[in-house]
Amino acid sequence: MTAELVANVLISGVLTGLVYGLMALGLSVIFGVVRVVNFAHGEMMTIAMFAAVMLFQVWGLDPFLAVVPVAAVFFVLGYFLQSSIINPFITRPEHSQFMLLVAVAIIMVNGLLMIFGPNARNVQVDYQLESYEWGPLLFDAARLYAAMAALVCSAAMFAFFRLTLTGKAIRACADNHLGARIVGLNVKHLYALTFGIGSACVAAAGCMMVLLVDVTPLLGPAYTLLAFVIVIVGGLGSMPGALLGGVLIGVSEALAGLVITPSAKSMFSFGLLILVLLFRPQGLMGRRS
Amino acid sequence: MFSELNSRARGLLVALAMLLLVLPFIASNYVLSVAVLILYFAYTGQAWNVMMGFCGQLSLGHALYVGLGGYTAAALFVHFGIGPWAGVLASVIVCMTAGALVGFLAFRFSIGGVYFALLTIAFAEFTRIGFDHWQWLGASGGFFLPVSQREVSDLVNLRGSPTMFYYIILALASAALLFSTWLLRTRVGYYWLAIRENPEAAEALGINLFRYKMLAVLISAGMTSIAGVFFAFYYNNLFPEQVFNMGRSIEIILGPIIGGVGTLFGPIVGAALLTLLADGITELLGAFGIELSGIKQVFYGVCLLLVTMFLPNGVWPALSKRLGVISNRNDEE
Numbered sequence: 001m002t003a004e005l006v007a008n009v010l011i012s013g014v015l016t017g018l019v020y021g022l023m024a025l026g027l028s029v030i031f032g033v034v035r036v037v038n039f040a041h042g043e044m045m046t047i048a049m050f051a052a053v054m055l056f057q058v059w060g061l062d063p064f065l066a067v068v069p070v071a072a073v074f075f076v077l078g079y080f081l082q083s084s085i086i087n088p089f090i091t092r093p094e095h096s097q098f099m100l101l102v103a104v105a106i107i108m109v110n111g112l113l114m115i116f117g118p119n120a121r122n123v124q125v126d127y128q129l130e131s132y133e134w135g136p137l138l139f140d141a142a143r144l145y146a147a148m149a150a151l152v153c154s155a156a157m158f159a160f161f162r163l164t165l166t167g168k169a170i171r172a173c174a175d176n177h178l179g180a181r182i183v184g185l186n187v188k189h190l191y192a193l194t195f196g197i198g199s200a201c202v203a204a205a206g207c208m209m210v211l212l213v214d215v216t217p218l219l220g221p222a223y224t225l226l227a228f229v230i231v232i233v234g235g236l237g238s239m240p241g242a243l244l245g246g247v248l249i250g251v252s253e254a255l256a257g258l259v260i261t262p263s264a265k266s267m268f269s270f271g272l273l274i275l276v277l278l279f280r281p282q283g284l285m286g287r288r289s
Numbered sequence: 290m291f292s293e294l295n296s297r298a299r300g301l302l303v304a305l306a307m308l309l310l311v312l313p314f315i316a317s318n319y320v321l322s323v324a325v326l327i328l329y330f331a332y333t334g335q336a337w338n339v340m341m342g343f344c345g346q347l348s349l350g351h352a353l354y355v356g357l358g359g360y361t362a363a364a365l366f367v368h369f370g371i372g373p374w375a376g377v378l379a380s381v382i383v384c385m386t387a388g389a390l391v392g393f394l395a396f397r398f399s400i401g402g403v404y405f406a407l408l409t410i411a412f413a414e415f416t417r418i419g420f421d422h423w424q425w426l427g428a429s430g431g432f433f434l435p436v437s438q439r440e441v442s443d444l445v446n447l448r449g450s451p452t453m454f455y456y457i458i459l460a461l462a463s464a465a466l467l468f469s470t471w472l473l474r475t476r477v478g479y480y481w482l483a484i485r486e487n488p489e490a491a492e493a494l495g496i497n498l499f500r501y502k503m504l505a506v507l508i509s510a511g512m513t514s515i516a517g518v519f520f521a522f523y524y525n526n527l528f529p530e531q532v533f534n535m536g537r538s539i540e541i542i543l544g545p546i547i548g549g550v551g552t553l554f555g556p557i558v559g560a561a562l563l564t565l566l567a568d569g570i571t572e573l574l575g576a577f578g579i580e581l582s583g584i585k586q587v588f589y590g591v592c593l594l595l596v597t598m599f600l601p602n603g604v605w606p607a608l609s610k611r612l613g614v615i616s617n618r619n620d621e622e
Binding site: 037085088092094095096098099100102103104105106107109110111112113114117118217221225228229232236261263264266267270271273274277278281 | 341347349394395398400402403404406407408410411412414415418419421422429535536539542543546547550581582583584585586587589590591593594597598601
């Protein structure tokens with residue numbers, strides 16, 4: 001095992017990890033504000049992946065361009081999912097919320113299965129075969145573009161929550177629900193907006209992910225678990241934490257594939273999760289509540 | 290023990306018990322297999338309910354205990370020729386140790402709520418992948434028990450007819466119900482309810498949270514491991530992808546949540562409803578000649594969604610009122 005090989009595996013891990021990070025960012029934002037764990041997150045990701053594949057197959061739309069329509073549609077769907085189904089559950093106990101989203105997840109996975117069948121699908125674009133060389137280091141073009149796009153989307157999210165009035169209002173809801181209501185914020189509307197934004201995030205991540213992996217309906221639960229691991233490692237509710245967690249998990253998966261066997265890669269992630277929960281339960285970048 | 294049930298409730302219970310006892314003589318093999326499934330989920334639901342329903346600790350990784358229990362007994366049987374009755378003891382010990390590990394790590398560092406739930410998933414998934422690569426136990430290719438003649442029932446080695454397995458799981462489910470009823474009447478049961486309702490207040494009253502939460506996890510893990518042994522000997526095969534799967538954990542949880550968390554009859558009602566629902570949908574779709582993969586689960590999901598939305602406390606509290614059954618007060622919450 002040469003240093004070059006390790007370095008290249010690390011690069012690929014970091015780049016994939018940034019896309020994971022964007023996916024987890026959606027989950028983290030939703031939990032941070034609405035305080036509901038979205039157990040259908042990975043399922044939403046696979047729906048977005050199928051949407052990107054379909055747009056590509058029917059109209060030849062590049063997955064990076066597909067981000068815009070798919071994310072827009074997901075924003076609207078997320079908004080309505082929250083305002084119609086999830087809002088009444090805000091005050092219910094955790095297991096009740098869990099049941100609700102598990103039911104939504106079951107419908108999503110199997111709906112996809114009904115429509116698309118169990119076979120794997122993918123997109124084929126020219127730049128998937130290209131790569132950039134920098135000395136001994138290799139950067140897959142598709143992976144590099146996806147990682148950059150994920151960074152751009154994440155930066156847009158940060159800017160939204162830091163700079164815009166709506167973003168600030170949403171953060172106010174997250175900090176103090178009662179206080180937000182007292183100053184006259186429409187909390188339910190803001191919750192729905194947040195869920196819409198989180199959905200748009202995961203949709204964008206899904207469009208990028210189709211360039212890296214083949215998609216089947218049954219990927220959903222695996223992505224849900226992956227997103228959980230990432231946000232817990234990074235800190236549930238922390239936006240930079242989600243990106244950091246994504247990169248850590250991306251790297252640990254890539255290294256596990258190199259050191260042991262690819263099928264054991266998520267054992268590394270879960271091991272990391274258990275360690276983080278034990279020694280820093282609020283996550284690497286989370287605040288202690 | 291059921292002194293707080295009224296006469297009508299007792300009548301219904303006795304009628305149900307009679308029906309269940311004679312079921313193998315009047316029902317077809319298919320009905321019997323559905324009944325086994327219902328009782329299996331009633332049992333595992335009861336076990337999970339000890340932890341969540343009584344003590345308020347949400348576990349989403351109970352497949353861990355089913356899998357560990359099943360694999361322990363099966364490995365002892367296949368590799369060392371040790372029968373399931375001794376094996377079940379080993380399974381309980383292994384699962385209680387695993388439960389102690391999860392509980393110790395979580396409660397020691399006061400991890401609760403969503404974080405605890407996710408920790409239980411993580412342990413189950415971690416173990417699943419570990420077993421996927423453990424050659425001695427067949428790895429991902431699965432671990433098989435020798436299948437013997439179905440006509441002769443060998444109770445010592447748990448090799449026999451579906452009827453034998455039916456009575457075993459019936460006994461287990463009934464025992465779990467009695468055990469849970471008894472637990473709720475003990476001092477520990479009241480401590481649990483106090484912890485579930487308000488941990489800070491419970492602690493202020495001098496209840497050692499760590500000790501009693503641990504006890505709930507240990508009992509729940511031990512009970513679930515027995516279901517794992519049953520699973521292994523009933524189906525004769527174990528695949529890590531199946532037994533440790535998160536989907537399995539969810540299956541265990543659905544019954545008690547749909548039936549009514551924290552109630553004694555909720556897990557049973559929930560298990561019956563869900564199993565009959567799943568089978569009913571299969572039959573119905575079969576009758577209409579619809580064969581589309583996934584459609585059954587979509588219906589199932591929609592039903593779950595509706596129940597969760599419109600019956601927040603589960604089916605049993607609503608049903609028991611409708612039936613005119615006044616159950617004990619702990620049971621109502």
